[in-house]
Amino acid sequence: MRLSYRDKAISGLLTVVPANERKFVDEMENFNFSRARSLKLKEVMGYDRHRIVAGPVCASDLAIAGIEHVLTRGHLAREDIGALIVVTQSPDYLMPATSHVVQGRLGLHTDMVCMDINQGCAGFIIGLMQGFMLLEQPAVAKVVLVNVDVMSRKVSPRDRNSFPLIGDAASITVLERRADAGVIEADLKMDGGRHEALMIPAGGFRRPSNSETAEMMQDAEGNMRSLDHLKMDGSAVFNFVMTEVPELIGGLLARTGTTVADVDVFLCHQPNRFMLQKLADKLSVPHQKMPSNIVENFGNSSGVTIPLAATFNLTDTLLNDRKKVCLAGFGVGLTWGAMLMELGPLRFCEMIEYREDV
Incomplete structure (x- = not known):
């Protein structure tokens, strides 16, 4: 599917990572593999450290910490928020939507759109697509797009x-909106026909969680994992990325008359x-x-x-210049998408830490 947008822009970016950092070498004893094999995998795959939440931290907690930071710094006015989109596959509840939870906890006004999107590795791209479409409405001055996941709580x-x-x-x-x-x-x-390549088999209505789905099994x-945990067919995902994604990105560049040399940076999802x-x-x-x-520094936080x-x-x-960027996301679904756009100069571009004890 080909999509185009005019006079729309990203005006600011903030990322939030948990302060809790775990190192691969400290976790190796949890796996049924020799130290030598694990260290070899560390070198090949780029494992080093990752940031994961400590305790019962939910998606809305990270989202609210980020939005409050943006509001406090004066980068965004509450009254200008016309839509709040939350892209996540680890919602606070089955219902209501996490976007409503975030809106309520922040005390935002009611004359706005709140929307959850259930997407993973391509979620940031799909969230941008939805956000740009909402900006077609004159009543929507600005869209706040939240992409958040706390999937460590669903991985063995x-x-x-x-x-x-x-x-x-x-x-x-x-x-x-921005005219230039x-x-x-x-x-x-x-391609939903390949949805089993990356999934959590139990926990939904198709197969509710119970004592049987919580039983740990060795593959x-x-x-060791249970049916309540994330399961990934590594070979299938690798073949998917190597086959489908180059064709998609290459096709986008070709149809827009863009060469690799024309693109300043490729910002891709990082499995x-x-x-x-x-x-x-x-x-x-x-x-x-x-x-x-x-x-290797933060872990794979999906989109x-x-x-x-x-x-x-x-x-x-990005705070000072405008760059030609190609964004690409690919994974669970299976879903793969790419976007070519000008990015910058941004009003803010920052990373902060979330501390559970604050």
Whole structure:
């Protein structure tokens, strides 16, 4: 699906990461693998450390901390918020929507749109698409897009395939109309026929959680998890990314008459360093143009890895300059999308820590 937007822009980016940092070398004893094998995987995949919540922290907690920071700093006025979008696959409740919870806890006005979007690795891209569409309405002055997940609470700490990768984080993105923003082009694809490649088998209405779904089982590779935990078919996900994503991004560049050299930076979802560098090679993108250092420092926080790549690597650049960027998200669903746009100069571009004891 091809989508285009005019006179819309990102005016600010904030990311929120938990202060609780865990190191891979300190967690290796939880896995049924030798130290040598785990250290080899650490080197290849780029495992090092990740940020995960401590205790019963929910998506709304990270979201509220981020929005309050933006409001307190004067980057955004409460009365200008016409829509609040929360993209998450780890909501506070099955109902009501987490966006309503955030609105209520912040005491925002009632003349606004609150909306949850259930998306994962491509969630930031899909959230931008929805936000830009809402800005077509004159009554919506600004959209606050929250992308947040606390998926560490649904990953087995004895699953070496997933737990060392997982990270918790939130991003707060302010969208608004801007006459000089130019055209934003996007492509999006979905294939629900492959949804089992990345999923949590139990916990929904199809298979409610119970004592049986909570039972820990060992897979053929020695990982321990239950049906209530995230399960990933690593080979299927890798093949999907290497096959579908280069074609999507390459097609977007081709149809817009854009070369790799024309793009200043590729801000992509980061499953792990190895996979992202292979993707860069497939697209003939120099590694320095596609940052791949988020998972090793913070973990894979689903779609939030895209804004994290911006706030961690490009803060000074995006505060002062305008750059041609290609955003791309891909994963659970299966879903893959890419967006080509001008980014910057931003009103704010910052990363903060969330402390559970504050």
